[in-house]
Amino acid sequence: MEKAQKLVDFDGEVHYYEQFIAESRAEMLFNYLENNVLWTNEKVRMFGKLLELRRKTAWFSLNGDNYKYSGVEHIAQKLDYKLENLRSEVERVTASTFNSYLLNYYHDEKDYMGLHKDNETSMQKGSAIASVSLGAARTFIMVHQTSQIQLQQVLSPGSLLVMKGAFQRFWKHGILKELNPKGPRINITFRLRKE
Numbered sequence: 001m002e003k004a005q006k007l008v009d010f011d012g013e014v015h016y017y018e019q020f021i022a023e024s025r026a027e028m029l030f031n032y033l034e035n036n037v038l039w040t041n042e043k044v045r046m047f048g049k050l051l052e053l054r055r056k057t058a059w060f061s062l063n064g065d066n067y068k069y070s071g072v073e074h075i076a077q078k079l080d081y082k083l084e085n086l087r088s089e090v091e092r093v094t095a096s097t098f099n100s101y102l103l104n105y106y107h108d109e110k111d112y113m114g115l116h117k118d119n120e121t122s123m124q125k126g127s128a129i130a131s132v133s134l135g136a137a138r139t140f141i142m143v144h145q146t147s148q149i150q151l152q153q154v155l156s157p158g159s160l161l162v163m164k165g166a167f168q169r170f171w172k173h174g175i176l177k178e179l180n181p182k183g184p185r186i187n188i189t190f191r192l193r194k195e
């Protein structure tokens, strides 16, 4: 296992492993998840209206809990053994435990994720969030709130990104829209929620 690159080292930490899993396995896992997961369009509540985004999501939880944020409920799916194996490997490398995971499906360059914090009260305080990328490489952006410092990292297929410490308190993060054509991408974020 390669050493992590440290992308952020103040007001929280972000570590990046360029090749957490082999590219061939990342490709197989992408195809498997694309076809075997129940994807639903992400919805957001804005000015009291429910909007449907192009980006799709899927939610898994060890205890079968649904996941509600910004007024939208994500229904928990039956656990998947390939994702469970991946979770064990991520837990070993990060020396953390996780009890749920959120998957995102980006069809192409037009799908993106706006700047946000993953600091919902349902998350275990101070827990890490670990994110595995599959498919097209896309740019992850981090913005420090008080200094406006911006950092970017292209997330390669098979890579692992770990956000921890106070990162969710001081920084926002997201996935940029792109002008050039991109193929589909799947992202898996492992989380620890309060039981």
Ligand SMILES: O=C(O)CCC(=O)C(=O)O
Binding pocket: 102, 104, 113, 118, 131, 133, 140, 155, 173, 174, 175, 187, 189
């Ligand atoms: O797609 C990504 O790499 C980021 C996903 C993310 O930030 C989230 O699901 O909260």
Ligand SMILES: [Fe+2]
Binding pocket: 116, 117, 118, 173
């Ligand atoms: Fe996030």
